[in-house]
Amino acid sequence: MAVYTEVPFDEAAALLRALNLGELTELRGIHGGIENTNYFVTTEREGQHETHVLTVFERLGFEQLPYYLHFMKHLAGKGIPVPEPAADAQGEILHTLQGKPAAVVNKLRGHSELAPTESHCRAVGDMLARLHLAGRDFGMSQPNLRGLPWWNETVPVVLPHLSASQSALIRTELAYQNHVAALPAYAALPRGPVHADLFRDNVMFEDGELTGFFDFYFAGNDSFLFDLAVCLNDWCIRHSADDSDGQHDAALAQAMASAYQAVRPLNAAERSLLPAMLRAGALRFWLSRLWDWHLPRDASMLKPHDPTHFERVLRERVGLAPDLLASLLEEHSLAA
Template sequence: MAVYTEIPFADAAALLERLNLGTLTDLRGIQGGIENTNYFVTSEKDGATHEHVLTVFERLGFDQLPYYLHLMKHLAGHGIPVPAPAADASGEVMHRLLGKPAAVVDKLRGHSELVPTVRHNEAVGAMLARLHLAGRDFAMSQPNLRGLAWWNDTVPVVMPHLEDSQRQLLQSELAHQNHIASTPAYAALPRGPVHADLFRDNVMFEDGTLTGFFDFYFAGNDTWLFDLAVCLNDWAVSHGDPAIDGEHQPELAQAMLTAYQRVRPLSAAERSLLPAMLRAAGLRFWLSRLWDWHLPRDAAMLQPHDPTHFERVLRARATEARNLAITLLEEPALAA
C-alpha cells in the first residue's frame, strides 16, 4: 500500500455517497506496500461511525479488476473472512475515481501479528486451506500475473543491477523453475484461485482470533501448493536480526502445515514438490523486490522493501528445501 494518486476529499466523499456508505469524515493515506494507492476512510451513517479502505489501482486495469473483486465477494459469501467490496445501486463493485479504477472494501477489525506464534500459524494454515476449497467453484479465471511468465520477463530487466553471485543465483533458480513447470508432477498439482501474497501484514487478528485476510490484488489461478509456500516463507522464517534473517523456524512451519492438512491433505504430487515451491516462492518475492528497489516508481508514501531478506530466504530454500520438506512431511500428523 502507498499513495501514488492524491485523492481530493470531495472526490472520496462523492464516491462514498454514491455507494450509500454515509458522509465522509476522515481520509488518511496508508503507508506501506508498493502497488496501489490506499486510504483509510471514515464515514458517518445513521448515527454510527464506519471504516473502510479505499483503493485506487495504479497498475491493474478495468479489464483485470473484476477477477479480484468478485473473488473477494465469492469468498465472503462462502464464509471466508475477507473484506467484501461495496457495490453501487446497480450492483457494480468496481468504480472509477480520477479516471482510474477504484474499490471500497470493509476495514477488518484487529491488527497484524508481525511476530506470530504457533497459534497464529495454525489459524492461518487452516483458513488458507478453507479459502482454497471455497474457491473451487469460483467461475472466473485469471493467471497469477506474478508467476513464471513474469519471472522470465523480469529477470533480464533486473540482471544489470546485480552482483555476479546474485546473477548466478537468479539464473540458476529461474532455470530450475522452468524445468519444474514442464514436469508431469507439476501438471498434477491441484490448483485454483490463490491469494499469492498472504504475508503477516495481510492477515488480521483480534484477541488472538483470526479476523480476516485482505489485499487480494496479487490473486490469480495457480497451484495451491505455491500459495502455501508463500505463507511458509513469511510466517515460518526469522525476521530482523541479520545473523538469522530468513532462517527456517520449524515449530512455526509444522504448525501451519499440520493445520492446513487437517482441512485439506496434500496430494502425493504436492508432497513431492513442496521443496520446489518453497524455492519458487522465494524467487518470486526476491525478484519483485529487486524490481521495485532498482526500478522504483514515484509515490507520496512509497517505501520499497529491501530485497536482501528474500535473497537469504531463496538461498536457504535452494540449499535446504529438500531436507526441510522431508522432515516436515514425515511428521505423523502429516502422514499420507
C-alpha cells in the same frame, strides 16, 4: 500501501455517498506497500462512524480487476473472513476515481501479527486451506500475473543491477523453475484461485483470533502448493526486528502445515514438489522487490521493501535438505 494518486476529499465523498456508506469525515493515506494507492476512509451514517478502505489501482486495469473483486465477494459469501467490496445502486463493485479504477471494502478488525507464534501459524494454515476449498467453484479464471512468465520477462530487466553472485543465483534458479514447470508432477498439482501474497501484514488478528485475510490484488489461478509455500516463507521463519534473518523455523512450519493438511491433505505430487515451490516463492518475491527497488515509481510515502531479505530466504531454501519439509509434512499428516 503508497499514495501515487491524490484523491480530492469531495471526489471520495461523492463515491461513498453513491455506495450508501454515509458522509465522509476523514480521508487518510495508508503508509507501507508499493502497488496501489490506499486510504482509510471514515464515514458517518445514522449517527455511527464506520471505517472502510478505499483503493485506487495503479497497475491493474479495468479488464483485470473484476476477477479480484468478485473473488473476494465469492469468498465472503462462503464464510471466509475477507473484505467485501461495496456495490452501488446498480450492483457495480468496480468504480472510478481520478480516471483510474477504484474499490471500497470494509476494514477488518484487529491488527497484523508480525512476530507470529505457532497458534497464529495454525490459524493461517487452517484458513488458507478453507479458502482454497471455497474457491474451487469460483466461476472466473485469471492466471497469476506474477507467475513464471513474468519471472522470465523480468529477470533480464533486473540483471544489470545485480552483482556477479546475485546474477548467478537468479539465473540458476530461473532455469530450475522452468525445469520444474515441465515435470509431470507439476502438472498434477491441484490448482484454483489463490491469494499468492498472504504475508504477515495481509492477515488480521484480534485477541488471538484470526479476523481476516486481505489485499487480494495479486490473486490468480495457480497451484495451491505455491500459495502455501509463500505463507511458509514469510510466516515460518526466524523473525528479527529488521527481517534480517529468514532461516526456517521448524516449529512454526509444523504448526501451519499440519493445520492446513487437517483441512486439505497434500497429494503425492505436492509432497514431492514442496521444496521446489518454497524456492519458487522466494524467487518471486526477491524478483519483485528487486524490480521495485531498482526501477521505482514516484509516490508519496513510498517505502520499497529491501530485496536482500528474499535473497537470503532463497539461498536458505536452496541449501535446505530437499526432504526436510516433505518429511515434516508426512509426520504431521500421520499424526493428524
